[in-house]
Amino acid sequence: MKILRLGVGLLAAASLMTSCGNSGTKNKNGTEGALTKNAAEQVYIAPGEHDDYYAFISGGYSGNLLVYGLPSGRMFKEIPVFSQFPTSGYGYSEETKPMFNTSYGFIPWGDAHHPDISQTNGVMDGRWVFINENNTPRIARVDLTTFETAEIIEVPNSAGNHSSSFITENTEYVVAGTRFSVPVPQRDISIKDYKGEFKGALSFIGVDQETGRMEIDFQLLMPGFNYDLSHPGRDKSHGWFFFTTYNTEEANTLLEVNASQNDKDFIAAVNWKKIEEYVKNGGGKMMPAEYAHNVYDHHTHTATSTMKNEVRVIDPTEVPGAVYFLPTPKSPHGCDVSPDGEYIVGNGKLSTDLTVHSFTKMIDAIENKKFDGEAYGIPILNFDDIHAGSVKKAGLGPLHTEFDDKGNAYTTFFISSEVVKWELGTWEVKDRKPTYYSVGHLTIPGGNSREPDGKYMFAMNKITKDRYLPVGPELEHSAQLYDISGEKMELILDFPTHGEPHYAAAIKADVVKGNSLEIYDLEDNKHEYAIKSEGEARVERNGNEVHIYMSTIRSHFAPDNIEGIKVGDKVYFHVTNLEQDFDVPHGFAMIGQNNSELLIMPGQTKTTTWNPKKVGVWPFYCTDFCSALHQEMQGYIRVSPKDSDIELTWSLGDDE
Numbered sequence: 001m002k003i004l005r006l007g008v009g010l011l012a013a014a015s016l017m018t019s020c021g022n023s024g025t026k027n028k029n030g031t032e033g034a035l036t037k038n039a040a041e042q043v044y045i046a047p048g049e050h051d052d053y054y055a056f057i058s059g060g061y062s063g064n065l066l067v068y069g070l071p072s073g074r075m076f077k078e079i080p081v082f083s084q085f086p087t088s089g090y091g092y093s094e095e096t097k098p099m100f101n102t103s104y105g106f107i108p109w110g111d112a113h114h115p116d117i118s119q120t121n122g123v124m125d126g127r128w129v130f131i132n133e134n135n136t137p138r139i140a141r142v143d144l145t146t147f148e149t150a151e152i153i154e155v156p157n158s159a160g161n162h163s164s165s166f167i168t169e170n171t172e173y174v175v176a177g178t179r180f181s182v183p184v185p186q187r188d189i190s191i192k193d194y195k196g197e198f199k200g201a202l203s204f205i206g207v208d209q210e211t212g213r214m215e216i217d218f219q220l221l222m223p224g225f226n227y228d229l230s231h232p233g234r235d236k237s238h239g240w241f242f243f244t245t246y247n248t249e250e251a252n253t254l255l256e257v258n259a260s261q262n263d264k265d266f267i268a269a270v271n272w273k274k275i276e277e278y279v280k281n282g283g284g285k286m287m288p289a290e291y292a293h294n295v296y297d298h299h300t301h302t303a304t305s306t307m308k309n310e311v312r313v314i315d316p317t318e319v320p321g322a323v324y325f326l327p328t329p330k331s332p333h334g335c336d337v338s339p340d341g342e343y344i345v346g347n348g349k350l351s352t353d354l355t356v357h358s359f360t361k362m363i364d365a366i367e368n369k370k371f372d373g374e375a376y377g378i379p380i381l382n383f384d385d386i387h388a389g390s391v392k393k394a395g396l397g398p399l400h401t402e403f404d405d406k407g408n409a410y411t412t413f414f415i416s417s418e419v420v421k422w423e424l425g426t427w428e429v430k431d432r433k434p435t436y437y438s439v440g441h442l443t444i445p446g447g448n449s450r451e452p453d454g455k456y457m458f459a460m461n462k463i464t465k466d467r468y469l470p471v472g473p474e475l476e477h478s479a480q481l482y483d484i485s486g487e488k489m490e491l492i493l494d495f496p497t498h499g500e501p502h503y504a505a506a507i508k509a510d511v512v513k514g515n516s517l518e519i520y521d522l523e524d525n526k527h528e529y530a531i532k533s534e535g536e537a538r539v540e541r542n543g544n545e546v547h548i549y550m551s552t553i554r555s556h557f558a559p560d561n562i563e564g565i566k567v568g569d570k571v572y573f574h575v576t577n578l579e580q581d582f583d584v585p586h587g588f589a590m591i592g593q594n595n596s597e598l599l600i601m602p603g604q605t606k607t608t609t610w611n612p613k614k615v616g617v618w619p620f621y622c623t624d625f626c627s628a629l630h631q632e633m634q635g636y637i638r639v640s641p642k643d644s645d646i647e648l649t650w651s652l653g654d655d656e
């Protein structure tokens, strides 16, 4: 890796010297001093100024979604999605625990890969971000008024929910595909019976246009390949969805060898409009399937979880014209569609060429029934009939492709650690720039829509090594921002990301920022334990359950002294933040709590529990520095023995 970097660095330096012909000090990227200064200006956002774009970068194995600004690379927020987050109490508070309910029980962690932003007419509209969980298959929806997770739906009959969560042109569907095929329904069979017995489910999850609510409309039960990535058709190919497959060999052991035998795997082309129609006419069949659907309501500030017990499944061979296989070399990873919907790029990670299929040619071949056999009853098209062109010897290990607004495509190459710019139609390579190091995905704002924005591109790298000050063996990953407005790409910024940044979705800030909420309206707080004023603060005992209706306002809790709690009680703190000013949260933490603190936004109610185990007088306090008298924001709870007859009392100030 080191050798490679030096090699490319020298090349870059050499080309700069010949093109500019001037001398100057060179930094370790091989760029010249004056250019470096220019790059700094390009990413500089003056204090108090705002960035031009939001970037939503997946947190990978952190399970979360990170919000960054571009071009500065500054991080604004970590949105907890699939993982417990003690910073806010997400997944620990009573209100948010139901978000982690699944058919496997409570799952406190997830592996998030591909965020995608909602669209209207093929253009990003900034209402919601969807993101997949790979390990225990789920799709989440983040609301971009609150920047909080609003919904999580489990995907049954799936494993390794990887070719997800991509959005159709009008957010009709968020689509999820299974990476690991599994027995459907799950049952106790030999792994050797893989071939024919295992299925790959492609799930089409409908999205309600008013509320954003998700429901699984249907699952297509495909042959037992690995469905790796996907993208929707758009514009002329709207109504289709494309999925890369590997392991069409259907191997179940040593896949690194056994799943690399076939010269070509497939891109599966799915005509979802046709299947939608079939379903509307009663097609498909309901099969028993257990999966959780969890919804957070920001009026009640509470999530509910519902267990579903059936799902509609479709056998692709029963819907003529619904699915075709496009032969594609060789174990493709990314599957990307050009802004006009004409080109489908298959990034064959074991091929030296990038393969591009033509949607027009595909339709033509289908209409003329030019098939080259079938797999499990699904017609296979002829490679030559659908092939638009190939980018020859573009690099090593192509992974993902994005597009600009000038007819160019940008592909990442993992093995040769570079981004290559090439032209749609001529398939000519126009530029290549090294990435430091081993790039995975890349993102262009609006890149997965009809209207990409050709100003910036950022690469998300798997290896960080020497890019930042060393921090021991475990490093954050690194992203690199390039200016792509000119003929040649220019590296202008490195910035660290948190977790593993598989993919990111980015959008013009103007589309989103005006909708962002500042506070929750206290009057509108419908939480069942909310109080609207200090006068309503109280403590109620019900057997050994104690409910404390507590409020916060600068700079005290009400009540702040409580007596009559006993060892063995289960104490619920229902804390309402009465503030109605922007950016005045209060926190709550109790000594010896076995869960996490709460961070409560203005107008919001959150609940945490505490099991007092020891007799004594125990403090609680506000964890967020909320005013000059924040350190005074505290209280005490007296805990008496189990059999004590101390009366339950509470107080604030002199009203004892």
Ligand code: K7E
Pocket: 113, 114, 162, 229, 333, 399, 400, 439, 440, 441, 502, 503
């Ligand atoms: Cu990291 Cu999109 Cu999960 Cu490729 S995937 S790198």
Ligand code: CUA
Pocket: 552, 554, 555, 585, 586, 587, 622, 623, 624, 625, 626, 627, 630, 631, 633
């Ligand atoms: Cu409230 Cu500190």
